[in-house]
Amino acid sequence: MYKTLLVDDERIILEGISRIINWNELGVNLIGTARNGLEAYDFINREQPDIVICDIKMPGMNGLELVELISKEKPFIKFIILSGFNDFNFAKQAMEFGVKHYLLKPCNEKSIVDALTHVISDLNRDAKKEQFLVDMKSRLEQVQPYVKKQLLKEFITSKNDGNQGIHFYENLLRMNFEEKFIRLVIFRIEGEYHYEHMFVIENLGEDLFSQSILSTNIGENVLFLVNEQDYHHLQLKIEKLRDIFYEIYRMDMTVAISEVDCITQVRRLYLEALECLNHRFYLGEGSIISKSDIHQDQHINNYEYDGQALCLFIKSGNLEKVESEITSFFEHLTESRLPTNLVRSYVMQLFLVIIQQSDSNKIQSYMEKMSKLIDMDTIGQMKEFFVLTAKEITQIHYDRHKSNHSVIIQKIMEMVEKxxxxxxxxxxxxxxxxxxxxxxxxxxxxxxxxxxxxxxxxxxxxxxxxxxxxxxxxxxxxxxxxxxxxxxxxxxxxxxxxxxxxxxxxxxxxxx
Structure with a gap:
């Protein structure tokens, strides 16, 4: 059972939540309560809870300070924040430390249970994913040539001059690495994947990349070291591999390609390809990304958008203007190439602004959708989700305006007739x-x-x-x-x- 700590400076809230929730039925154990952040911090270090339900405004150390501290020391602990309507600024800051769930006071039993259910689901998924990666690595090493795979990993992770090690492996594997000018290619499967999928990619790659030198997998990435200087020719092979894989599994892949260099620069090529892969957030899943696709412009350090124009369009029920304004907002973020965590922060801030244009009884339901928005992999997915939510709120305002307009026009028609x-x-x-x-x-x-x-x-x-x-x-x-x-x-x-x-x-x- 997952261990839970409840933190609030109001005794009546502590006792109320402690009593109304059937903790055992949810599969969690309420192991204690705390009245402020300092008390909670000591308790966390002592008891190592899995979940902390925490108020934001407390004496001594407030909830935001506690979240920031624990997120650095024990990032595996999940937080559920209790917040009033006036605490949105605090909530936006807590978001940067990984908090996904916010409950607006006063909280009812259903809201708390739903949030706990989501957190438990995240914990279960994390545990399964961690175990899956461990199992996958073990099985992979059993069925594939261990030395070659380990060699590429060693080349990538070593920061030293690898000439001496290269000579050793050249003799062991009877390969001449130094004559090869190579590229490093990374494949990332989009969506839920299994060992079988990665195994198939490696086998397809070995067949298509006839000049493949080495291949391996690191985490969720499949890597190929290929002797292919002609970028266009390599791209055709990659597209063929993706088409075959998609035909079998109906799953897409994002591919990153490094520049050309010699084997001793594999680590640099790997970091270069990883940088390309990180730009899938901007270019979208299923892209083939090379260095030429990455903007070299300097990042915009400060981006200001208060959302007033967007709020005006939403309240006026102008669906076309709302979509245009959101498109402009996301285009600017995409062009800026800001760090992804900063982009997510800007998106969350604007999301909080637009949901406050909805009816007060619907704000909580929109708040609960924020965790889904935070978890999205690309800016395109975030934009699509954002547009749907904004249009939903705008449509409500439009219908109200239309109803009011219809009354006026009917009155005018009657006036004309008379x-x-x-x-x-x-x-x-x-x-x-x-x-x-x-x-x-x-x-x-x-x-x-x-x-x-x-x-x-x-x-x-x-x-x-x-x-x-x-x-x-x-x-x-x-x-x-x-x-x-x-x-x-x-x-x-x-x-x-x-x-x-x-x-x-x-x-x-x-x-x-």
């Missing part, structure tokens, strides 16, 4: 009656009805004229013109009528 005989009937006249700007009202009317206000009035007047023609024994154009607002200009009325119906008023009577 005032068809009024020669002063116009968009400006109506706008004055409803105390609105005429230009804005005209745009709103067209948005709601699909036609200009003037066209609508003309159509309504012609419809009214047709009603009168149908009940008249003899068509009197001047009378109809007065009835529908054309006053003493029956000739102009006849022209308008014929333009819309194809008949003059008299012809229309005869035809119908």
């Amino acid at each position: 005032n068809l005989a009024n020669t002063d009937l116009s968009l400006k006249w109506v706008a004055n009656k409803v105390y609105m700007n005429a230009d804005y009202l005209g745009k709103l009317f067209k948005q709601e009805t699909g036609q200009k206000f003037s066209s609508y009035v003309t159509q309504m007047r012609v419809n009214k004229a047709i009603e009168q023609i149908n009940v008249m024994e003899e068509v009197k154009v001047f009378e109809i013109a007065e009835m529908i607002g054309y006053g003493d200009n029956p000739q102009y009325f006849s022209q308008v009528f014929k333009k819309l119906t194809g008949y003059s008023p008299s012809e229309y009577k005869k035809a119908n």
Whole structure:
């Protein structure tokens, strides 16, 4: 069972949470409580809990200081933060130390249980992943040529001049390394993977890279040392390997390629390829990345975006502007090539801003989604998730505005119907009656009805004229013109009528 510590300076909260949670049922053991950060820090060093549920504002050492300290000394401990609405700034800082779960006071049982369930799931997954990597490494070393694999690892990890060691392995393996100008290629499988997948990549690589010198795996990466100076030719082989692997497993891979150098520079080539691989955060999963794809511009150290424009677009219900603003925000982050942890911090800050534009009863549900956003591997994934959330909140505001607009437009239509005989009937006249700007009202009317206000009035007047023609024994154009607002200009009325119906008023009577 996972050991849990509860920390809060309010006794009633400590006792309340201690009583309402069925700890054993969740598979955790509440091993103690603490009233402040200093007391909690001593307890953690003594008892080594797996989970700490902690308030932010406490005397002595606050929760943020405790999280920062423990994240450095014992990063495996998971924190659940208790926070009030005014503590968002603290929460954003705690995020930088790996905190994923925040509960807004007052907390109910379900919120606490859900957060604990997620943390337990993370702990279980970490334990399984660690065990899986251990098992994979053991099995890999049993079935593959140990010496060659270990040799590449040694080349990569050694910081010393490797000429003497190279000569030893040249004699042992009967290979001439120093005549080779090589590249180092790293394959990273995207998604959940197993030993079988890495084994298949190595075998496919041995077949396709006929000039492969060495191969191995380090952690979740499969490495090849290849004698291939022609980049285009190498890229074609890599694409073929990825296509075959995708056809078998429906899984994609990101590939990083170093520059060309000799075997003694393998460590430098490895670090260069790793740097390329790290840019998958910006270039996206499934990319083939070389040094030429990495921007060499200096990083922008300070990036400021307060989100006011985005909040305005969300509240106005403008979906197009919201998506455009978010796209611009992420494009700027991508171009800046800032360290990924700093980019995540900026994204989280803006996420906190936009979810506060939603209804207060939905903020907690959005807060719970933050852990998913933090765990995303690429900036493209973060943008997609971000856009969906922002659009969801914007749609709510849009629907409210639309409902309000529909009431106004209905009122205007009724006003037009009652005032068809009024020669002063116009968009400006109506706008004055409803105390609105005429230009804005005209745009709103067209948005709601699909036609200009003037066209609508003309159509309504012609419809009214047709009603009168149908009940008249003899068509009197001047009378109809007065009835529908054309006053003493029956000739102009006849022209308008014929333009819309194809008949003059008299012809229309005869035809119908």
